[in-house]
Amino acid sequence: MKLDVKLILAGSALMAGAALALAAPAAENWENHCAKCHGADGKGQTKAGKKLNVKDYTDAKVQAEMKDADMNKATAEGVVDKNGKERMKAYKDELSAEEIKELTAYIRKFKS
Numbered sequence: 001m002k003l004d005v006k007l008i009l010a011g012s013a014l015m016a017g018a019a020l021a022l023a024a025p026a027a028e029n030w031e032n033h034c035a036k037c038h039g040a041d042g043k044g045q046t047k048a049g050k051k052l053n054v055k056d057y058t059d060a061k062v063q064a065e066m067k068d069a070d071m072n073k074a075t076a077e078g079v080v081d082k083n084g085k086e087r088m089k090a091y092k093d094e095l096s097a098e099e100i101k102e103l104t105a106y107i108r109k110f111k112s
Contacts (some may be wrong), residue, residue, distance in 0.1 A: 026106035042110035057110040071104045
């Protein structure tokens, strides 16, 4: 019986470790999910970013106006305009809560 418990605990630890190993670094997630609109540099000067009028994350004033909780929520749940049109897709099904928090911290590093 004790052996079964140890095997279950060891298996659980391996699965948790594998899940952590699959989590992509924030820079990779930025490149894969955000840079198309926000740009590799966070300035939003891409074709899509200009069309959507995204914020320049290198601007200290823009950064000061943004709250981490709001950024996390926007990343997880997406953003729609006042007419209900999607401006940014939701990433809660693709990124873990921790990865979303790491993206917010990554965005903070763009500030000039």
